[in-house]
Amino acid sequence: MVLPQSMQQFFSNEVQQDGAYQTRGFACWEGELSRAKTKFLELIPGIMYAYHDINMRSMDSCYRKSDPDDGFMQLNYCIEGSYAFQMNDGSHYCLGPGDLCLSDSRRDGDYTETHLPTGHYAGFCLVLNLRQAEQSLQEYLPHSDIDLGLIGSHLDRHQGLCLYRSVECARSVVSMAVRYQSEKRLRQYILLKVLELLLVLEEYADEDLMCRRSFTPATLTASEQVYRYLLCHPLEEHEIPDLVRQFGISETNLLYCFKSVYGFPVGAFVRRVRIHAAAKLLCDRPELSIGDVASMAGYDNQSKFTAAFRSVFECTPSQYRRRGTHLC
Secondary structure (H helix, E strand, C coil), X not given: CCCCHHHHHHHCCCCCCCCEEEECCEEEEEXXXXXXXXXXXXXXXXXXXXXXXXXXXXXXXXXXXXXXXXCEEEEEEEEEECEEEEECCCCEEEECCCCEEEEEHHHHHHEEEEECCCCEEEEEEEEEEHHHHHHHHHHHCCCCCCCHHHHHHHHXXXXXXXXXXXXXXXXXXXXXXXXXXXXXXXHHHHHHHHHHHHHHXXXXXXXXXXXXXXECHHHHHHHHHHHHHHHHCCCCCCCHHHHHHHHCCCHHHHHHHHHHHHCCCHHHHHHHHHHHHHHHHXXXXXXXXXXXXXXXXXXXXXXXXXXXXXXXXXXXXXXXXHHCCCCC
């Protein structure tokens, strides 16, 4: 399959990265500031699938300039972490957990900056060579009636970029894939789920789940400052009005941008960070009782603390402590 220049680094026979290795269908590389794994499959001629798991120890840009290519469509779905990008017109967008981005590869040259706000991104990517994919669908699945041209028309109406929030049906593409050890079966399963996803995208009206709201640099910067502050002060009391005043951002912008970039509402993120801090205390401070740790995490009721802890770690605080493993 011929691929757009921007994606050749993920699918080439040789991965041009320091510390990289590649076997059939799998590539991995690790550098001083990053670690990434990619699983890739050609589902049928013209449709390439890749699963990316990327960790960066720096929040710096991961942008690589590439020339635009014609005749390709790219779909990215975020499962964990987030991926932020800036366009030539100064607009900023972010792909968070559950979000899907459909783009025309001709827009590859419009990106001026990309980075991972949380240092982590996991998700899958589909690259469609439109002419080749159309021919393959007619040959292999003549009754599928999938109209890639109709999906492309959505892109044409929105300047080659469509963002959809909370597309839960896309998660099924990978949710059960781990059950398949045979590459043939894995390819068949993913192909069926991808076809299902393409059918859903055909039916999306312009307003359905669509969100093209961008963020200003000031809003993104303030949200990142709030994120870092909460991580550095996990056991302190945090009220949204106080954060708004401290970091000079409107409450509306903070609530929307924070959830879009980091995947959780501010309040839920605060509670999650507290639970992780409590887990660390359970491991590092054996002299503290469960009640002491609950109180330090802001819970007056130990049973509520236990329920909150179980929702994150799938075990009770006592079980976690006895296990003696530090999962934070």
